[in-house]
Amino acid sequence: MSKRLGVELFVKRDDLTGGAETGNKIRKLEFLLADARAQGADTVITCGGLQSNHCRATALCAVRAGMKSVLCLRTRDVAAPPPLEGNVFIDLLVGAEIRLITPEQYAERDSLMRKIADDLRGAGRRPYVIPEGGSNALGAMGYVEACHEIEAQLAPIGGGFDTIAYACGSGGTGAGLVVGARRTQVARRVVGFAVCDDRAYFQRTIAKIVAELGEPIDAGTIEIDDRYKGIGYALNRPEELCFVRDVAREEGLVLDPVYTGKALFGLVSEIAKNKRAYGGRVLFVHTGGIFGLLAKASELGPLL
Numbered sequence: 001m002s003k004r005l006g007v008e009l010f011v012k013r014d015d016l017t018g019g020a021e022t023g024n025k026i027r028k029l030e031f032l033l034a035d036a037r038a039q040g041a042d043t044v045i046t047c048g049g050l051q052s053n054h055c056r057a058t059a060l061c062a063v064r065a066g067m068k069s070v071l072c073l074r075t076r077d078v079a080a081p082p083p084l085e086g087n088v089f090i091d092l093l094v095g096a097e098i099r100l101i102t103p104e105q106y107a108e109r110d111s112l113m114r115k116i117a118d119d120l121r122g123a124g125r126r127p128y129v130i131p132e133g134g135s136n137a138l139g140a141m142g143y144v145e146a147c148h149e150i151e152a153q154l155a156p157i158g159g160g161f162d163t164i165a166y167a168c169g170s171g172g173t174g175a176g177l178v179v180g181a182r183r184t185q186v187a188r189r190v191v192g193f194a195v196c197d198d199r200a201y202f203q204r205t206i207a208k209i210v211a212e213l214g215e216p217i218d219a220g221t222i223e224i225d226d227r228y229k230g231i232g233y234a235l236n237r238p239e240e241l242c243f244v245r246d247v248a249r250e251e252g253l254v255l256d257p258v259y260t261g262k263a264l265f266g267l268v269s270e271i272a273k274n275k276r277a278y279g280g281r282v283l284f285v286h287t288g289g290i291f292g293l294l295a296k297a298s299e300l301g302p303l304l
């Protein structure tokens, strides 16, 4: 792909951060679960879509940290049992308590999780609430640290990247990368490809987390490209699915259709239009998501 595009395209393989823990969320959970443990928590509560990678990683890592988990999973039909596939299958496998909630309830997720925490406290438990995507200042520390890791990996080849590109879903990865890139020399630009919401929403959300990390920033300078989210979160157009297939066949790199497939599709499309769009040396952060891909097998099948 580098040769075809005429730029040096690197991939940070954060899809290889674990086995079933795969993806970017484990970097945030490293900090969040340490905090939960320090506070003596016995149960973590978090939320996401039905096929949330964040909820799956949280449920799995909670078990390893000796804690239980309650997952509030968003779905249109709360009466239907969760499908035995993808992330939610792993949630069930590791014994997470699943509460299916409607999109309307999800809009009030923070107060809903506070209420669940209150109920658990009333029953003598010690709950710890992790926000959507693990995206608060503490969770974002995982991606500040990732920049130091990238800096060490760069040392043997020298220099930095012109651009770091990533898929943006709740803003924590972006906030950590923005702060980390400032504290290191890893990249001049950090560009997020939104997979939901829009540019203004993520500029606001990321600026807030960055400020909480002690480095106030002008939200307008945060680079978000929202032109590649397609027809909606976790929904795909054929060209995105074909792209996932083609990258797998050209590079042996397996993307997911919800996040990395859309983000790399955006990055590559922009570079194809303008070779200089992101400079000559670009790093794409592969944030994981393989279980989301497996949950879409029936949609992808006809394209194979």
Ligand SMILES: *Cc1c(COP(=O)(O)O)cnc(C)c1O
Pocket: 023, 024, 025, 053, 054, 133, 135, 167, 168, 169, 170, 171, 172, 173, 174, 256, 259, 260, 287, 288, 289
């Ligand atoms: C959660 C997730 C993202 C987005 O990260 P945020 O920090 O939530 O913006 C990107 N890719 C994958 C595979 C994810 O699971």
